Amino acid sequence: MEDLEQFRLEVRQWLEANCPESQRQPMPPEEQYWGGRRGKFASEDARLWFERMRDKGWVAPEWPTEYGGGGLSPQQGKILAEEMKALRCRKPIFGLGLWMLGPALLEYGNEEQKQRHLRAIVNGEARWCQGYSEPGSGSDLASLQCKAEDKGDHFLVNGSKIWTTKADQCDWIFCLVRTDPDAKKQEGISFLLIDMDDPGISTTPIELISGESEFCQTFFDNVKVPKENLVGELNQGWSVAKALLVHERKLMSEIGSDSPRQVLVPNAAAREYAEFVDGRLADPELRRRLAEYDMRMQAIGLTHFRTFEEKVAGQRSAAPLIMKYAGTEAEKQKSELLLAIMGSRGLGWEGKEFSEAEIDTVRNWAMSYAMTIAGGTSEIQLNVIAKNVLQLPQ
Amino acid sequence: MALVLNEEQRALRDAAHDFLASEAPVEALRKLRDDRDPLGYAPGLWQQMAQMGWASIILPESYGGLDFGFQGLGVVLEETGRTLAASPLFASAVVGASAVLLGGSEAQKEALLPAIAAGELTLALALEESNHHRPTRIATTAVASADSFILNGDKCFVLDGHSADKLLVVARSAGEQDDSEGLSLFLVDRQASGVTCTRTHLMDSRNAASLSLDNVSVAAADVIGEVGNAWPVLEQVLDRGRVAIAAEMMGCALECFERTVAYLKEREQFGALIGSFQALQHRASHMQAELELARSVIMQALSVVDDSPEELPRMASLAKAQLNELVKLVSNEAVQMHGGIGVTDELEIGLFLKRARVTMQIFGDSGFHKDRYATLCGY
Incomplete structure (x- = not known):
């Protein structure tokens, strides 16, 4: 415990000394750094902050x-996150590689893949x-059809993927592909890493009801993928996929607390937009809903803490499995x-009549679906x- | 760490579980009901509980207590919730003992707490006067006369009131109805002259009473805490009670849920186990999610009583509101998923359903606590 308090002190001192003042302000989404060949820093400070964090190992x-x-323990990692939050330090970099692929590679990748991709x-x-998803394979993910044929020294990939986030900005894609069309559907799937610059790949953005186009459809037309880009065993990709989904769901269960948009907070919004009489929210229905929401968020926050404490104590519970559902x-x-x-005021879509926060809130509502x-x-x-916790008959 | 049990607490839970399974299973409650037992609980069982230290878990060692804190109490109450074990544990050893501990003078603590801890003395809080929990809506009067007070008024929903040795009566010596100021707490012998205590038979076959106070004289030495200023202590006592009853409700909900899931795995219809039907799976999974959230809330609420009392009011309202909703959901779904036998008296699920409804009213229903939570959040 004492060591952890010492660590906290060191972290705080390091952050105070190394995080530029401009990187301790709320970050508009357009200033996020996502890395890659097309990644741009919003400022020299942003670059400096990223490089210092990278060199420290704290990316x-x-x-x-x-x-x-950084080789930190979960407790140390939590302390770093807390201290960064307390000093309002921006995240130096964002990305699915960091959040999802990396943890899966640590578990399933070979040494060469780890050296190459984790470092990058x-x-x-x-x-x-x-x-992952395809136009014909949404909830029934294992029915995916995008195929990779074994051509000796490479796989030949044909098909398409949908909901590929910012695929037009990305350098690499991690894919589930069908490598054995005759096996039971989960057993003929492999996990492939594909360079987006390979010939035969094209992307089309998809416009959403929020007005944004952060997802694409990505097409593969006779794309040659080297054999070394297979993660895990051939036809065993479903295990890698499931492990990665655990990271994705954990991420999504926490996303509300870390939204890049300037979305309003209900409690504060009520003061600004709703009527108060004698210090009390006048509309009883709104007041009840606000209390229910705040209660729910407190319960969810406590469950995140509990999951962490269980992890540290080496205990397991069903809590992590319900968090994606409850959080979203x-x-x-x-x-x-x-x-x-x-x-x-919560109907404004665009234009100067509405504040940025108002429009972001409305757009975020559309995105929340x-x-x-x-x-x-x-x-x-x-x-x-039902299957994994309650073990109900299938 | 507050959100996971330590080894000592796990051992206490396991011991409580085994003891209650053999000494106070759900059939024991059914028998008390069917025999129309006048006391409503088994004194022998209560003595055994006291011998194991349950009546003194939250009390300091200096008063004969175990000093395990509310986190220790919580695991025991959760187990009593699983078997619907009837005893004065909540009314006397949690609510009554907390009132004396937080409000009493040193002399009162020394006189009362060791006896409570030993299970020899039982207390009951006589608070409510209306159909809903309104802890400051007190019309019962306390008028000073020489070195005593004269109490007049009526009380309802006094948990374990008809069997308690002494009653903790909340009465008003000043102020208007609904004022939190002007309230005092009096220790009154149940057999005292002018006290009429009538048992009310509630759906859960547990114990509650209504109380009539007709010129009851109480010595000034039997005022717990400051005259006219009982509210700060009373509010803390109620919050501790809310957290404790929520822990019992957690056990009630878990047991009800586990029995229902087990039934989904054995009942066949249309040539299949009904647990394979997605219409039921999703509802069961939703309950699992709610149980997990409630679990975190309960753990935190119990540890807040022990470690950060300044957070207690909001946490207690969160816990009580959350558990009210949880036991309602789970008990209703349990009956529905059991189908026809769910509405028979033979199946024990009905006993859980009824206990759930009573606990939902104890120290505040969901409306009360959402309102209080909103107020504490500043809206």
Whole structure:
């Protein structure tokens, strides 16, 4: 415990000495650094901050040092995150490589893959997207058809992937592909890493109801992929995919607390947009909904803490498996509540008549529908709980 | 660490589980009900509980207590919730003992707490006067006369009131109805002259009473805490009670849920186990999610009583509101998923359903606690 307090002190001192003042302000989404060949720093300070964190190993604090990580324990990692939050330090880099592929590679990748790809992620050299869903394979992910044929020294990939986040900005994509069309559907899938610059790959953005186009459809037309890019065993990709989904779902369950948009907070929004009488929110229905939402968020926050404490104590519970469901449903609850609080101000779509925060809140409401769909719908989450926690007959 | 049990607490839980499974299973409650037992609990069982230290878990060692804190108490209450074990544990050893501990003079603590800890003395809080939990809506009067007070008024929903040795009566010596100021707490012998205590038979077959106070004289020495200023202590006592009853409700919900999931795995219809039907799977999984969230809330609420009392009001309202909703959801779904036998008296699920409804009213329903939570959050 004493060591951890000492560590906290050192972390605080280091952050205070190394995080430029400009990197301790709330960050508009356009200033995020996502790395990769097309990645741009919003300022020299942003570059400096990233480089210092990279050299310290704290871009990926809990990864082993031999792959460019910080080698921190979970407790130390938590302290670093807390101290960064307390000093309002920006995240130096964002990315699916860091959040999702990296942890999966640490578990399933071979030494060469780890050396090559983990380092590139930490160094900000490679931006990754995810190639899981297909137009015909959403919730039934294992029915995917995008195929990779064994051509001796390479795989030949044909098919398409959908909901590939910012694929047009990415350097690499991690893909689930069918390598054995005759096997049972989960057993004929492999996990491939594909360079987006390979000939035969093209992307088309998809416009969403929020007005954004952060997802693409990505097409593969006779793309040659070297054999060394297979992660795990041939036809065993489903295990890698499931491990990675655990990271994705954990990420999504926490996303509300870390939104890049300037979305309003219900409690504060109520003061600005709703009527108060004698210090009390006048509309009883809104007041009840706001209390229910705040209670829910407190319960979810406590469950995140509990999951962490269980991890440290070496105990297991079902809590991590319910968090994607509970967290994303609460995000939707919040978005809907904000619209109700804002009334007609919560309908603005664009233009100078509305503040940036108002428009962001409305756009985020439209985006919140994706939360309970992406990464496995709420219904799929309930299926998983029924099967893996309750062990109900299938 | 507050959100996971330590080894000592796990051992206490396991011991409580085994003891209750053999000495106070759900059939024991059914028998008390069917025999129309006048006391409503088994004194022998209560003595055994006291011998194991359950009546003194939250009390300091200097008063004969175990000093395991609320986190220790919580695991025991959760187990009593699983078997619906009837005893004065909550009314006397949690609520009554907390009132004396937080509000009493040194002399009162020395006189009362060791006896409570030993299970020899039982207390009950006589607070409510209306159909809903309104802890400051007190019309019962306390008028000073020489070195005593004269109490007049009526109380309802006094948990374990008809069996308690002494009653902790909340009465008003000043102020208007709904004022939190002007309240005092009096220790009154249940058999004292002018006290009429009538057992009320509630759906859960546990114990509650209504109380009539007709010119009851109480010595000034039997005022717990400051005259006219009982509210700060009373509010803390209620918050501790809310957290404790929420822990019991957690056990009630878990048991009800586990029995239901087990039934989904054995009942066949249309040639399949009904647990394979997605219509039921999703509802069961949703309950699992709610149970996990409630688990975190309970663990935190119990540890807040021990470690950070300044956070207690909001945490207690969160815990009580959350558990109210949880036991309602789980008990209702348990009956529905059991189908026809779910509505028979033979199946024990009905006993859980009824206990759930009573606990939902103890020290505040969901409406009360959402309102209080909103107020504490500043809106």
